[in-house]
Amino acid sequence: MSLYIIIMGVQGAGKGVQAKFIQEQYGIPQISTGDLFRAMKTRDDDFARHVQEIMASGQLVPDDDTNEMVRERLEQADAQNGAIFDGFPRNAVQAQWLEAYLASKGAAITAVLLLELDLYVAFKRAFGRVTNAAGKSYNIYSNAEGIEWTFEEHPEKLFPPRLIAREIATGELLHRRPDDANAAAVIKRIDDYLQLTQPVIDYYKDKGLLVRIDAEQSIEAVRSAIANVIERAYAG
Ligand code: AMP
Numbered sequence: 001m002s003l004y005i006i007i008m009g010v011q012g013a014g015k016g017v018q019a020k021f022i023q024e025q026y027g028i029p030q031i032s033t034g035d036l037f038r039a040m041k042t043r044d045d046d047f048a049r050h051v052q053e054i055m056a057s058g059q060l061v062p063d064d065d066t067n068e069m070v071r072e073r074l075e076q077a078d079a080q081n082g083a084i085f086d087g088f089p090r091n092a093v094q095a096q097w098l099e100a101y102l103a104s105k106g107a108a109i110t111a112v113l114l115l116e117l118d119l120y121v122a123f124k125r126a127f128g129r130v131t132n133a134a135g136k137s138y139n140i141y142s143n144a145e146g147i148e149w150t151f152e153e154h155p156e157k158l159f160p161p162r163l164i165a166r167e168i169a170t171g172e173l174l175h176r177r178p179d180d181a182n183a184a185a186v187i188k189r190i191d192d193y194l195q196l197t198q199p200v201i202d203y204y205k206d207k208g209l210l211v212r213i214d215a216e217q218s219i220e221a222v223r224s225a226i227a228n229v230i231e232r233a234y235a236g
Pocket of ligand 1: 033062066088094
């Protein structure tokens with residue numbers, strides 16, 4: 001039996017780590033349309049250049065092009081027993097296409113996993129994340145052991161307070177990703193996600209395929225909830 005899983009969730013919900021787990025546990029590849037489009041950066045043809053422009057502008061790539069890219073990826077040898085989709089489908093047109101494509105192969109979506117995270121927790125996971133030069137991550141709200149941090153006011157209060165965080169052992173000043181450092185940008189990202197994905201969530205809810213998983217649990221608990229869903233699907 002093949003296994004086609006769609007994984008959805010706001011940034012910080014742990015999609016990446018769980019998709020990796022499914023990939024290793026069940027031997028099916030993760031298909032991230034964002035990664036596939038980003039990988040076109042090294043190509044030098046009109047279509048690849050057009051895709052880079054679309055991505056830079058924050059728009060979606062046209063459905064036909066996206067679906068065609070997914071079809072090509074699904075035809076590769078490693079995807080013959082299934083796949084985990086991440087960032088796809090992004091709308092009902094893509095969802096309908098995927099359903100028809102899989103049906104033409106005698107297959108179907110097994111489950112749509114929605115990793116649900118309280119939005120304030122999602123905000124804190126992005127806004128509170130600080131990293132040292134070697135790539136080790138901390139979080140001022142949830143993983144602050146070994147660091148000291150403070151919000152420093154601008155002397156004339158012309159700008160919002162700045163987060164200053166240091167590793168205690170080394171004294172190293174810690175960095176934030178530029179897109180995490182701005183509260184408004186983090187909120188916009190969360191807001192965009194909610195608006196864009198709601199129609200896809202509704203689509204799969206109506207089909208009885210949506211499985212909600214509490215992403216505030218530990219990574220292991222989320223992993224075992226996912227394993228349960230997949231084992232049940234296999235059993236059924
Ligand atoms: P992501 O990494 O999933 O946020 O995707 C990065 C960019 O790739 C998006 O902003 C879109 O321009 C493009 N993209 C990714 N997935 C899709 C999709 N399913 N449909 C259309 N465009 C997509």
